[in-house]
Amino acid sequence: MIAFLRSVAQIVAQVLAELADQNAYQRHLAAHNTVHSPEEWRNFQDEHWAAKSRRGRCC
Amino acid sequence: MGRILGRVLWAAISLAAALSLGVVASNRGEPVNSTWLVVASVCTYLLGYRFYAGFVAARVMALDDRRATPAERLRDGHDFEPTNKWIVFGHHFAAIAGPGPLVGPTLAAQFGYLPGFLWIVIGAVLGGCVQDFVILFGSLRRDGKSLGQMAREEVGRIGGFTALVTVLLIMIILLAVIGLVVVNALKDSPWGTFTIAATMPIAVFMGLYLRYWRPGKVGEASLIGFVLIVAAVFGGQAVAQSAALAPWFTLSGKQLAACLIGYGFLASSLPVWLLLAPRDYLSTFVKLGVVILLAVGIVLLRPDLQLPPLTRFIDGTGPIFAGKIFPFCFITIACGAVSGFHSLISSGTTPKLLARERNARGVGYGSMLLESFVAVMALIAAASLHPSVYFAVNSPAGIVGAGPAAATATITGWGFPVTPQDMGTLAQDVGEKSLFNRTGGAPSLALGMAHIFVQSTGGQAFMGFWYHFAIMFEALFILTTLDAGTRVGRFMLQDLLGQVSPRLGRTGWMPGVLGTSAVIVLAWGYFLYQGVVDPLGGINSLWPLFGIANQLLAAVALCVGTTILVKMHGARYMWVTCVPLVWLVVVCFTAGWQKIFSPLPALGFLAQADALAAGAQTATTGALIFNARLDAAVTGIFLVLVATILIDSVRVWIGILGGSRTAKSTETPFVPTQLMEES
Numbered sequence: 001m002i003a004f005l006r007s008v009a010q011i012v013a014q015v016l017a018e019l020a021d022q023n024a025y026q027r028h029l030a031a032h033n034t035v036h037s038p039e040e041w042r043n044f045q046d047e048h049w050a051a052k053s054r055r056g057r058c059c
Numbered sequence: 060m061g062r063i064l065g066r067v068l069w070a071a072i073s074l075a076a077a078l079s080l081g082v083v084a085s086n087r088g089e090p091v092n093s094t095w096l097v098v099a100s101v102c103t104y105l106l107g108y109r110f111y112a113g114f115v116a117a118r119v120m121a122l123d124d125r126r127a128t129p130a131e132r133l134r135d136g137h138d139f140e141p142t143n144k145w146i147v148f149g150h151h152f153a154a155i156a157g158p159g160p161l162v163g164p165t166l167a168a169q170f171g172y173l174p175g176f177l178w179i180v181i182g183a184v185l186g187g188c189v190q191d192f193v194i195l196f197g198s199l200r201r202d203g204k205s206l207g208q209m210a211r212e213e214v215g216r217i218g219g220f221t222a223l224v225t226v227l228l229i230m231i232i233l234l235a236v237i238g239l240v241v242v243n244a245l246k247d248s249p250w251g252t253f254t255i256a257a258t259m260p261i262a263v264f265m266g267l268y269l270r271y272w273r274p275g276k277v278g279e280a281s282l283i284g285f286v287l288i289v290a291a292v293f294g295g296q297a298v299a300q301s302a303a304l305a306p307w308f309t310l311s312g313k314q315l316a317a318c319l320i321g322y323g324f325l326a327s328s329l330p331v332w333l334l335l336a337p338r339d340y341l342s343t344f345v346k347l348g349v350v351i352l353l354a355v356g357i358v359l360l361r362p363d364l365q366l367p368p369l370t371r372f373i374d375g376t377g378p379i380f381a382g383k384i385f386p387f388c389f390i391t392i393a394c395g396a397v398s399g400f401h402s403l404i405s406s407g408t409t410p411k412l413l414a415r416e417r418n419a420r421g422v423g424y425g426s427m428l429l430e431s432f433v434a435v436m437a438l439i440a441a442a443s444l445h446p447s448v449y450f451a452v453n454s455p456a457g458i459v460g461a462g463p464a465a466a467t468a469t470i471t472g473w474g475f476p477v478t479p480q481d482m483g484t485l486a487q488d489v490g491e492k493s494l495f496n497r498t499g500g501a502p503s504l505a506l507g508m509a510h511i512f513v514q515s516t517g518g519q520a521f522m523g524f525w526y527h528f529a530i531m532f533e534a535l536f537i538l539t540t541l542d543a544g545t546r547v548g549r550f551m552l553q554d555l556l557g558q559v560s561p562r563l564g565r566t567g568w569m570p571g572v573l574g575t576s577a578v579i580v581l582a583w584g585y586f587l588y589q590g591v592v593d594p595l596g597g598i599n600s601l602w603p604l605f606g607i608a609n610q611l612l613a614a615v616a617l618c619v620g621t622t623i624l625v626k627m628h629g630a631r632y633m634w635v636t637c638v639p640l641v642w643l644v645v646v647c648f649t650a651g652w653q654k655i656f657s658p659l660p661a662l663g664f665l666a667q668a669d670a671l672a673a674g675a676q677t678a679t680t681g682a683l684i685f686n687a688r689l690d691a692a693v694t695g696i697f698l699v700l701v702a703t704i705l706i707d708s709v710r711v712w713i714g715i716l717g718g719s720r721t722a723k724s725t726e727t728p729f730v731p732t733q734l735m736e737e738s
Contacts, residue, residue, distance in 0.1 A: 015149030019343050020277035023146070024137075031136030041274035042332075049331040050566075051138070053543060054550045055407050058157040058400045059233050059393075059609060 076102035107184035141414035159394030182396025183431035186639035235586030265337035326542030395434025399612025440507030447477030455596030505529035
């Protein structure tokens with residue numbers, strides 16, 4: 001039961017990380033073979049949101 | 060043994076679904092408890108997911124986990140990335156959940172809770188979920204292509220262009236109608252207006268925090284943002300009680316519309332990290348949190364439904380919007396059962412993240428089931444209000460009469476007794492001057508939610524807080540849709556204009572950015588203003604227009620889906636998408652025809668224009684006549700656009716089934732997966 005609850009909590013944490021773009025940022029760092037820095041975050045933000053803000057919004 | 064247990068379990072679920080649906084549908088004369096609706100919907104969803112979605116996945120789509128998905132084959136660390144199915148589910152649900160499933164069922168409750176409930180559940184299981192699932196599947200087998208690209212490749216160039224124009228037009232109507240919902244919720248409400256106004260500097264603060272002070276700390280910034288907006292809800296009460304500050308935040312509908320138009324222009328033109336991105340994070344987390352809170356509240360409180368199963372307004376004489384139960388119940392519910400907009404998400408980010416084909420069932424079909432359940436909860440929240448309160452809040456002054464005495468007399472005459480004192484006390488409880496004529500659904504939904512939250516937590520003194528918290532929640536993510544939608548509309552317009560002049564298509568050329576932003580904002584701003592000055596409250600005209608447009612976009616998606624199935628199997632399984640398609644076409648074309656040509660001025664746009672022309676002329680009569688004719692023209696354009704793609708699709712199907720056209724598959728060839736572990 002504890003193992004089940006732990007796995008649920010992990011999934012919830014991962015979903016929140018995905019929604020907060022943390023996973024996308026980690027992928028960005030890996031793809032550019034670099035580490036976190038304020039400048040890198042700003043690069044990611046500009047690149048990521050340039051694409052994201054073009055997508056349709058639901059009603 | 061396990062197999063027998065499984066059969067017993069599914070038999071029990073089927074029995075529970077049948078029993079609870081029977082109770083919901085047949086109970087007369089005494090209030091039905093909301094638990095029956097929850098049990099009926101959840102059991103039906105489980106059956107739909109297990110058996111119907113299972114059949115579609117296995118037989119119709121033949122989902123194959125041995126086939127590499129676009130996320131694996133085209134993996135680039137950005138858009139294409141194999142991702143855990145639960146994370147994709149959360150991502151997809153957060154993307155498809157908008158204000159529609161909250162507002163639509165609330166408005167459709169004018170017919171009683173029963174028709175809306177049945178359509179939300181049955182429409183989702185047989186229509187909305189199928190649409191989302193089939194489009195996700197189609198995109199998954201075509202390198203994550205968009206609906207427009209699939210329409211062009213599967214149906215033809217006309218279909219592709221029609222889909223693009225339809226989406227742009229629908230976006231404009233959508234932004235206008237959700238803007239109107241916010242305006243009607245905030246007009247003459249200093250508490251609500253202050254709270255929503257405060258979300259803007261809070262978002263800018265979050266943007267600066269994320270950009271310069273603590274780069275990358277989205278969770279931290281969102282938590283601070285959430286604490287600040289809760290403080291703003293409390294602050295709004297102080298503002299409303301302040302003789303000096305309250306007038307600054309007491310705005311009329313026209314003033315609020317002007318503010319929204321200005322905000323939309325700014326949000327579309329400013330750097331995305333400053334306003335749009337932080338609002339999007341905040342709105343997503345608040346949205347998910349409140350949906351969970353509402354579900355917990357309903358399960359804990361199990362409120363009785365005060366609205367009757369059917370009201371007298373099924374005959375088309377309803378005060379909130381005109382039109383009979385068929386087709387307008389289905390048009391009004393919109394996104395809670397079927398949403399054309401979901402096809403844009405199902406052919407957008409989601410297919411680029413799925414690691415396994417079979418995950419498409421849970422993500423595509425399952426997410427829509429959850430969205431449908433959100434619509435059921437909104438319906439429960441609205442139906443747990445006393446009918447007199449529900450109609451007093453949602454009916455425009457043009458129908459029930461201006462002033463509390465006239466409105467309460469009209470509503471009492473409908474068989475829902477209410478007094479000005481009752482409504483005055485309720486308004487006082489929630490910290491408002493008046494709750495009459497607050498059309499749009501948001502205030503009545505907020506009242507229902509506040510009742511549930513207050514009774515679940517036991518603090519009547521917090522009624523005002525919870526009401527404004529609910530208003531804040533609704534407005535926050537409506538405005539997020541508004542600013543992001545304006546930006547998307549701007550990009551679409553730039554794409555179109557870029558064909559004529561490449562400079563206009565460049566997103567870095569500031570005159571082009573400002574010009575196209577202004578065009579999009581003025582387009583939806585015009586319809587918003589039209590709704591604000593409409594004597595019938597605007598929702599009567601705009602929400603059906605939005606509902607028709609949204610359902611027609613679903614028809615476009617189902618045309619594409621049917622074409623894919625016909626190319627795969629011939630006529631054998633085309634009924635899977637054709638049944639909901641035929642239903643939507645019949646509903647939308649009937650509603651569209653009635654909205655244009657009905658001789659009743661309350662229903663038909665042209666009859667409304669004629670009635671205005673024949674009546675007493677005032678300074679605004681000319682504009683109202685023009686608006687009614689414009690609405691008729693827009694409805695007509697929607698119908699013509701969708702008829703075009705429908706005819707084009709039928710031509711393709713007949714060609715394939717008759718053998719005069721080859722069923723050329725556009726699927727990407729099979730590539731075996733290299734992914735080892737279950738994702």
